[in-house]
Amino acid sequence: MSLAKTLTIAGSDSGGGAGIQADLKTFQELHTFGMSVITALTAQNTLGVHGVYPQSIEAIEAQIDAVLSDIGADAVKTGMLFSAEIITLVSNKLRQYEVSNIVVDPVMIAKGGASLLQEEAVQALKHELLPISTVITPNLPEAAKLLGRAEMKTVDEMKQAAVDLHKLGPTYVVLKGGHLTEGPAVDLLYDGEEFFELKVERIDTKHTHGTGCTFAAAIAAELAKSATIKDATETAKQFITAAISNSLVIGRGIGPTNHAAYRHLGK
């Protein structure tokens, strides 16, 4: 039997709700073979990020070479990349191994406010990684930072931002609207010509730790299985909605989502 192969290049969340751990759980639930390259360790729980320990360039390079020179990947998802140096390495390696489905979640700040990307690394993200990505999945604060403008507040402003993000080079933009302050949770898929809205009623919960990681990992898993971008984002939206609807009351802060919930929909 063979499974589609998925690789996450991201930070480790010791609390298990975001980062590498969220990605691997999602890859598994969506019936792919998940692999990981750890860029940084975080000492993290539902109350916040208590420490960030980036890995050496040598350690990251060795992990990427080990996985891609032997096993290969049908899709790669990137999450917390932390520094410009790591972004340059990852971009060069993705080019070297001619990875075809690259999902870039431009992680910048954890929900509790801790910085997961150094300020000076934003330019490297923009100029080195976004141009080679298949799909980018910024949330509203990340989109505002990438475009150097104020955060968008309406779906119309999101559409304009998606057009401008597309000019930075990705084949597709998925702009996540989880941070909109009112109305449904709307994400926009833009393919350079048309917009597609992914819309669900906003779920009333504070337990959304790892939603962005999980959503992007689900898109990567579906692309690895050869889904179209439209089908991949629709499945990912169903996956994250089920995970948030059944989110876990674990710890004393912002709890994680439930990666096993989608399975109970009979999928």
Ligand SMILES: Nc1ncnc2c1ncn2[C@@H]1O[C@H](COP(=O)(O)OP(=O)(O)O)[C@@H](O)[C@H]1O
């Ligand atoms: N309260 C909510 N109800 C329903 N969907 C949500 C809610 N919060 C976030 N989402 C969805 O979860 C995914 C991640 O979004 P978002 O929270 O914007 O990203 P991030 O975790 O990167 O900040 C998106 O599909 C978004 O629409």
Ligand SMILES: Cc1ncc(COP(=O)(O)O)c(N)n1
């Ligand atoms: C290691 C790591 N990577 C990413 C996030 C962002 O989490 P979210 O998906 O909630 O924005 C995080 N908190 N920790």
